[in-house]
Amino acid sequence: MMKAFRKRTFAALAVSAVLCSLPTYAADLENESYSIGASFGQYLSGQLEGQEALGQTIDLNALMDGVEDALKGETKLDPEAMLDHLNARAERLNTELKARQQAEMDAAKAANDAYLAENAQKAGVVVTESGLQYQVLAQGEGEKPAAEDVVTVHFKGWTIDGSQFENTYTKGEPAQMSLIHTIPGWEEGVQLMSPGAKYRFVMPANLSYDIQDPKAAMAPHSALIFEIELIAFSEPKAGNFGHGASMGGGAAMDDMLQGH
Template structure:
């Protein structure tokens, strides 16, 4: 969910004025020859871009302000004829900010509940697939390729290739796409990774389906919505300091 930008009284007067120009008025020709002309136009354009983005954000959340009133407020401020004092404007802006925060919280909760319901259904269906095993914690894994090397423990540092997706197939991270395997202490990742990779002998490829409580829980992380079930295709390449053990086993 995009954050709602906090706005000052001055910014509020300008913020939502974009798109309010009278349709019957012919816009004057704009000259951008001097540095001052360019600077003046750039200031207006940057305010317009900011206003446009904010309008879109608020309207997507179901809140649309009267643009004609916004236009009136802007023009009144430019001609020193504002019909509200500073205290009244501050109160109005704080009330609007509180309203937007409430709307954002409600939308976030709705989205989280939808994600949780979808994830629960996905886990139930996936657990029924042939070849999928479910651990006591709820982690689901499927052996794509079984290696014959040593198996890591939580204290180990491992090198892996992986691709992480949401349940709809959206890729949110992939070492394979970057063309560079990842190396990290196994104890420093999400619980589902620590448990799942510890099941894998070196040389293995597993698909780990990780419930939200073993991933990021109710946190929204990057493009990962709060409450998401995560699916990782993981290839365990090596365990730091255990190459000799692999060779001895061979």
């Protein structure tokens, strides 16, 4: 008798424990389900915001109907028709995106061309046959480096909007590189200098990185401005060739500027 009573008591307690946990589980299920829906909505909202910025609006009621029908497995359009509509929208988005990127690239090129034309007229600016522009800030003395030489330099670099992307002075030590591994504007310009000289260069895009990728870290067709102080140079030795001007952390300047 006692054993049967104990079994019934334990069973009742077990059922009671399950019943007590049901409200908590129900609340958790509701919150979890809501969180899934909200997360999906936030992701979708971000996607649609980008599309609307490209002139492609959305019918929100139809979108919600589509989500609900898909969850029920009762879509009103067959998969092939839906794919056709999605592809048509994607094509319009890509066309508009390319048009806007091209407009931005054209504007950037115009701004850089205007800067180069204005700078070329400033007193003391010399323009070489290649289009390199330079101004002597301080004369040096002695021989001038060859393209194969390793140079030791301090330098600062800017884009034409005044954004500085490198300054070796703030790092406390100069950079060392082989001229043959630098951009054309550096290779040509530093060979004009003697140790102790300091020049200001404006390098057109074709003498710098000639960036034409609208997704790059730097604007397309960017002219670059450098102030370079030549400290010394020497003939290359084994293991002493350098890899162009360092942008810090061991990364090459061209990788940093192009967003790699």
